[in-house]
Amino acid sequence: MVIRLSGTLLRFADYQKEVRVDAPTLKEGISHLGTQYPDVGKALFDKLGQLRASHRLFVNGDLVGKADMGRSVGGDDIVDIVTAVTGG
Amino acid sequence: MRTLSFELLPDAGSFTPLQLKPTFILNGCFSGWDRWARAHGLPHQVVIRDLHTAFVVHVGQVKYLERYVYEDAGALDVTMSRRIMRDGAQLEVRAVFEAQPGRPVAESSMCVVPLAVLEDSAELAALPAPLPNAYLSLSEPSEIVHEAYPSPFPGVLREIVERGEFLGSFEHPFFVHRQQCEFVDQWFFVEASVFAAASRERMVFEQGAKQPALRRGLSLPLRELDLLYSRPFYLFDQGRARTRAFRAPEGVVFVHELVKDGTPDPHSVVVERF
Numbered sequence: 154m155v156i157r158l159s160g161t162l163l164r165f166a167d168y169q170k171e172v173r174v175d176a177p178t179l180k181e182g183i184s185h186l187g188t189q190y191p192d193v194g195k196a197l198f199d200k201l202g203q204l205r206a207s208h209r210l211f212v213n214g215d216l217v218g219k220a221d222m223g224r225s226v227g228g229d230d231i232v233d234i235v236t237a238v239t240g241g
Numbered sequence: 242m243r244t245l246s247f248e249l250l251p252d253a254g255s256f257t258p259l260q261l262k263p264t265f266i267l268n269g270c271f272s273g274w275d276r277w278a279r280a281h282g283l284p285h286q287v288v289i290r291d292l293h294t295a296f297v298v299h300v301g302q303v304k305y306l307e308r309y310v311y312e313d314a315g316a317l318d319v320t321m322s323r324r325i326m327r328d329g330a331q332l333e334v335r336a337v338f339e340a341q342p343g344r345p346v347a348e349s350s351m352c353v354v355p356l357a358v359l360e361d362s363a364e365l366a367a368l369p370a371p372l373p374n375a376y377l378s379l380s381e382p383s384e385i386v387h388e389a390y391p392s393p394f395p396g397v398l399r400e401i402v403e404r405g406e407f408l409g410s411f412e413h414p415f416f417v418h419r420q421q422c423e424f425v426d427q428w429f430f431v432e433a434s435v436f437a438a439a440s441r442e443r444m445v446f447e448q449g450a451k452q453p454a455l456r457r458g459l460s461l462p463l464r465e466l467d468l469l470y471s472r473p474f475y476l477f478d479q480g481r482a483r484t485r486a487f488r489a490p491e492g493v494v495f496v497h498e499l500v501k502d503g504t505p506d507p508h509s510v511v512v513e514r515f
Contacts, residue, residue, distance in 0.1 A: 160475035161364035161425055170477060196364050207359050207366030236366055236427075236475075 154182050154230045158193070161236060165192035179212060179232065180222040197234070209235045242383050245277040245321045249338070256311040259462040261338075261347060263438075266303050267431050267468075269319055270336035270349035277321040277334075283379055292375050293358045295367050296332070298429040300352035300392050301468040308462070309346035318342070325380055327389045329355070329372035352390035365425050394469045397512055401494050405487025409452050413440035415499075417478040427473035430509070434468060437497035437511035440482035444495075455486055457493040457515050464492065465514040472508040474501065483507070489514075 156172045166172060172189070176182035183204075187194025199205055203219070210217045211233040212226060226232070255265040278285055288294050318339045326333050332353040340346045355376075356367035377385065413436075421432040441458050449456045474480070480501040487494045493515045498507035 159478065160427070160473070161366070163476060165364070168477075192363065196362065196366065199359075200361070205359055205362070205366060207362065207368060236364070 154179075154226045154228065154232050156182065156186055156232045156234065158234055159236075162193055162196055162234060165196055166190045175228070177225060178222070179210065179217060179224050179226050182226060182232065183210070183222075183234075207236060211235065242322055242324065243277075243281055243381060245273070245280050247273065247276055247319055247321075249317045249319050251311075251314050251317060253311060256314070257462075259310065260305060261309060263303050263434050263463065263466050264431055266336075266338065266347050266349045267301055267434065269317075269338065270301075270321075270334060270351060271298070271429050271431070273319050273321040273336045274323060274334040274351070274353075277323055281379075283376070288376065289358060289365070292373055293360070294370075294373060294376060295356045295358050295365060295428065296353045297356055297367075297427060297470070297473075298351050299331075299354045299470055300390065300394065301349070301434075301466075301470070302351070302393065303347065303349045303463075303466040305347050305462060305464055307340075307344065307346045309340055313340065315340065317346070323384065325372060325377065325385045326352075326387075328387060329377055329385075330369075331355075331390045332372075333390050352392060392469075393467045393512075394510065397467055398496065398510070401487050401489055401496060401512070405489040405494060408454055408486040408488055408493070409444070409448055410486070411440060411444035411448065411484045413443050413482045413484065415439070415480055415482065417474050417476055417480075419476055422476050426475045430470065430474055433470065433474075433499055433509040433511055434466060436482050436499055437484070437495070437513065440484040440497055441486075441495045441513065444484055444486065452486075454488055454493055458486070458495055458513070461492070461515045463513055463515055465512075467510075467512040469510040470508070471506075471510075472501075474499070474508055478502075480508070482511075 174182045174185045320337045322335045324333045335350045338347045355372045357370035358367045415436045483498040495513040497511040499509040
């Protein structure tokens, strides 16, 4: 899958907009991203390893709920991580 | 209600040939609020650190009240006030810019939404939440009101589109650079007004010969500016200003929707009245 980063997360990933990750599921892919870029992991996950409410995940444009983090993803799938905040 | 007054000295870069730049006024209001907060024991950095509360601008407004050009420019007296509205879910920040006592030349107000900063969030990720009691307790009773901020949106858009004569449309791309962002990219994006103005100017440049009324968007001073921020733009975001111009009873109005590429809905809407 290709994970696209934007906003304040960019600086935690050395300003890479896209990171390719090989993993069978969305959860594992995001976890790999957090391993590769620990500061991204800290931003995305709380102390219990749960995705923070401040971030939304989209797979090919579709919002993914927490309950669906185990969904399968392929090499061509696009995952967007969006910081949820109103205004600005 | 507690106020704070301070002096601002505009320079040549603060003006167009016709008036103070909107960015000067908006930045003056935003930084004036910071001064107000420091003066009254609520520095934003402390509020973020100790009360886990940050603020994001949701609506911005500028009104030009009197002709004021570079040749007139002396020091401006800025008077700031701040009210907590809608039971702590909004704040109103207001700045009045006076060339002399009793001679206001412009005013600006902002609807600011408090955010609860998530614990241990290095990027200060946050979600809208009412002001905590610890913040409210540091405010005077006269500064806390039940009513909501009197936002011009969405009514202003309906009014212009329904009552105005459509003059034309235009699209202009933009790219968000670091210089255009602030500390966390998302609290106050004054550049929205700049992107809108760039689209308007290019529209006048491209279409002004065929539609002379558009040129009022450059030849007349701006009277009012309204900004709605629905979602933030971030570093490296690319998008476009979708601009429409209307002839309204009081003058020419430009409506700009700032849209991020790949998304259908505008992140910001800017209305310029000339």
